Amino acid sequence: MSVKVSTEQITAWNKELGQKSPLEITQWAIALARESGGNAIVSTNFRPYEAVVLHLATQAQAAIPVLWVDHGYNRPATYKHAEEVKRLLGLNLQSYLPKITPAHRDAIDGPIPTPEDEEGLKKFSAVMKLEPFQRGMRELAPSIWITALRKVQNPNRAELDIVSADANFGSLKISPVFYLTDAEMEYYLAEHKLPNEWDYFDPAKADERRECGLHASWGAGKVEALKG
Numbered sequence: 001m002s003v004k005v006s007t008e009q010i011t012a013w014n015k016e017l018g019q020k021s022p023l024e025i026t027q028w029a030i031a032l033a034r035e036s037g038g039n040a041i042v043s044t045n046f047r048p049y050e051a052v053v054l055h056l057a058t059q060a061q062a063a064i065p066v067l068w069v070d071h072g073y074n075r076p077a078t079y080k081h082a083e084e085v086k087r088l089l090g091l092n093l094q095s096y097l098p099k100i101t102p103a104h105r106d107a108i109d110g111p112i113p114t115p116e117d118e119e120g121l122k123k124f125s126a127v128m129k130l131e132p133f134q135r136g137m138r139e140l141a142p143s144i145w146i147t148a149l150r151k152v153q154n155p156n157r158a159e160l161d162i163v164s165a166d167a168n169f170g171s172l173k174i175s176p177v178f179y180l181t182d183a184e185m186e187y188y189l190a191e192h193k194l195p196n197e198w199d200y201f202d203p204a205k206a207d208e209r210r211e212c213g214l215h216a217s218w219g220a221g222k223v224e225a226l227k228g
Contacts, residue, residue, distance in 0.1 A: 001083050004104065005144075005165070007014040007145065007174065008163075008203070010161075010163050010164065010165060013162075013197075014161045014162050014163050015161045017162045017163065018179070019164070019177070021033070021055055021061070022052075022176040022180065022188075023056055023059060023176075024062040025155035025162060025174065025176035026059070026176045027058060027060045027175075028176040029060075029144050029146055029176070030060045030061050030064070030128045030144070032144060032172075033066050033142070033143050036143050036144075037143075038062060038141075038142065038144065039065075039140075039141070039142055039143060039144070040061065040142055040143070040145075040146060041064065041065045041066070041067050041094075041140050041142040041144075041145060041146065042054065042057040042064055042065075042066055042145075042146040042147070043066070043067045043068070043146070043147055043148075044066055044067070044068050044131075044148065045069070045200075045202065046068070046074075046078050046081055046082045046085065046197065046200065046208070047078075047197070047200040047202070048148055048196055048198055048200055049146075049148065049177075049182075049185040049189070049195060049196065050085075050148055050194065050197075051085050051089075051188040051189060051194040052090065052148070052177055052180075052185050052188045052189060052194070053147070053148040053176065053177055054066065054085060054089055055089060055188075055194055056146075056176055056177070056193055057088045058090065058091065058145055060070050062090065063092045064067075064092060064146075065092050065094050065140050065142075066091045066092055066093045066094060066139060067094050067096065067133070068082070068093055068094065068096070069095075069096050069098075069129050069132045069133045069136065070095050070096070070097055071097075071098055071102070071129050071132070071204070071223040072097070072098065072101060072128070073102055073112070073128070073201075073203045074200075074201075075200070075201060076200035077197055077198075077200075078197055078200050078201075079197060081195060081196075084195055085194075085195065088190050088194070094136060094140065095193065096132040096133065096136040097132055098126075098127060098128045098129075098131065099131065099132075100127065100128075102128075103129060105127065105128065109123075109124075111174055112124060112203045121204065121205075124203065124204055125204035125205075126188035126192065128203075128204060129204045134168075134169065136170045140183075141145035142171050142172055142219060143171060143172065144171060144172055145166060145169065145171040145172070145173050145174065146174050146175075146176065146177050147173055147174070148175070148177060149173075149175040149178060150175070150177055150179075150180060151178055152180055152181065154180070159175075160175070160178070161175075161178065162174065162176065162178045162179070163175075177216025191198065
């Protein structure tokens, strides 16, 4: 079930929420989902600082579904970090895997594409990340999607805001930490005694300045192309 809102309403919400704390924004998002007769989820990839938004989400709704696409290419430190955060916060983790294993994919298509191979990276992302994410979103069917997006992460995200309509998955996307700096995220982790993980690498992005497709307009088209 989706929340139907106008551009004017989203603009008004962003103005109002810009004065709120991340926890207040998260609580607002959960309340909006309930008022609309829908449900909220939070997504994660267990990258650096992800424990912040997961802590916020579980403070607002203890058993909130946590959507994680485990594409199979995470480093050991990331898997260990995921288990630690799951235990500490009691996460209701909903894991979605690609329909093809990493070993099978590598045997057919070769190594993970490099940053110079833009089309190869988009194909990799569609198969290993976007398709299972779309499957998870379809099954969990959230009206509200809480994310850890932040303005400082890359130029594409600087054009977003706390609340944005998501064209790829049909949910209202809420980013409670959108305006937080790295220093503020570090402080939150320390204040709440939460772990961090710096060995994270996203093969679907290849570098931190790219988008993997979840929050970019080309993502939906790539997944649809797989069905053709």
